[in-house]
Amino acid sequence: MDITALLAQAASLMLTGMVGVFVFLSILIVAVKGLSKFAAPKEAQTQPSSRATRSQASDAGKIPGEHLAAISAAISQYRNQHFQSEK
Template sequence: MDLGSTLQQAAALMLTGMMVVFIFLTTLIGLVKLMSKLVPEELPPQTASTTMPSSNVNGQIPGETIAAISAAVHKYRSRQR
């Protein structure tokens, strides 16, 4: 084999590979665009209206909340020992 025929084979192989990649990517882009039209968009979940926790007139934390936090801290500290 001489250098000329080797270069021709290399060029043919390179062009064949480039065409295969081009056809694959073109097909992939077409399929993605088709899927984007067929599959509906995901809508963000509707958020429920946020309600502010009720606070006392004086702005103090309710006793039930303080008791729950105290119990949780006590349980956490007892497990750490």
């Protein structure tokens, strides 16, 4: 085979592979978007509706003061040790 035929075959294989990957990824995107539409209504139904439940949910993300103080002290101690060892 001459170089022209080999290059034509290589281009054909490359194009076939790229089209195959594009089609597969397109189907995957459509499937994920379709599945997300099925999951979305279930999330909306599980959200809290009463005020007490909402206040408990907002308090769940807060860090207690004692924990915050301990974390700050540990970071400060680490920085002091790290920067003193560099000198």
